[in-house]
Amino acid sequence: MLSHDQVWAAIDALAERHSLSASGLAKRAGLDSTAFNKSKRHSADGRPRWPSTESLAKIMDATGASLDELLDVMGAARVATRSMAGRVPAIPLLGFAQAGAGGFFDDAGFPVGQGWEMIDFPHSPADGSYALKVQGNSMLPLYRDGDVLIVQPGATVRRGDRVVVRTAGGEVMAKVLVRQSSGQIELLSLNPDHPNRQLAAGEVEWIARIVWASQ
Numbered sequence: 001m002l003s004h005d006q007v008w009a010a011i012d013a014l015a016e017r018h019s020l021s022a023s024g025l026a027k028r029a030g031l032d033s034t035a036f037n038k039s040k041r042h043s044a045d046g047r048p049r050w051p052s053t054e055s056l057a058k059i060m061d062a063t064g065a066s067l068d069e070l071l072d073v074m075g076a077a078r079v080a081t082r083s084m085a086g087r088v089p090a091i092p093l094l095g096f097a098q099a100g101a102g103g104f105f106d107d108a109g110f111p112v113g114q115g116w117e118m119i120d121f122p123h124s125p126a127d128g129s130y131a132l133k134v135q136g137n138s139m140l141p142l143y144r145d146g147d148v149l150i151v152q153p154g155a156t157v158r159r160g161d162r163v164v165v166r167t168a169g170g171e172v173m174a175k176v177l178v179r180q181s182s183g184q185i186e187l188l189s190l191n192p193d194h195p196n197r198q199l200a201a202g203e204v205e206w207i208a209r210i211v212w213a214s215q
Helices: 004-017 022-028 053-063 067-083
Strands: 090-095 117-120 130-133 148-152 162-167 172-180 184-189 197-200 204-214
Touching (some): 004 053, 053 067, 162 184, 172 204
Parallel strands (some): 090 130
Antiparallel strands (some): 090 117, 130 148, 148 204, 162 172, 172 184, 184 197
8 A cells, every 4th residue: 555655756756757846747737836745745733635536637637647657656656665764864955056046946945856966864854854055154153164954844934943045036045034924024144244134025935944954
């Protein structure tokens, strides 16, 4: 029997076979672009959400995949999941300089696409967690060049949290959340030599909490 993680891994793998992100696959299938985002795979209380048979049928129709191909992908996902049992968890890593380029994140800030390096992580990361490597001295004195920040999209963000923010223009920055309202986000710079930022809510593509740093 396939697990919840294996079914979603199969959908991700099918999307990758057709050079699509999870959002792109949802759009092609005529669904809401966020339908397959990692943030939608569990309910607010943590219960797993499964894709409907209707959604699977629409995926097959949109990609031209046969039932045999879908089952083949699901079988591969089951083998891959089992092969990871007992191993040190691995998460995707990207440099801050590359994070501003397109194609590395979905609409909710979860990692997608190619170009990520996989690194071992000693703890059990939450679904969708990824690592960003600090490049340069713009985050001193808190973070140095080469430090690795673990980011958890979908985690609750509160005032005072260290966060990664991506703007609609593609800028990616690490800041401290000072205040967030329906219309504006206020951010404190980690480096006193850099100005604080105030962004209109419409300027922010996504915001995610930094949960760990290697220092």
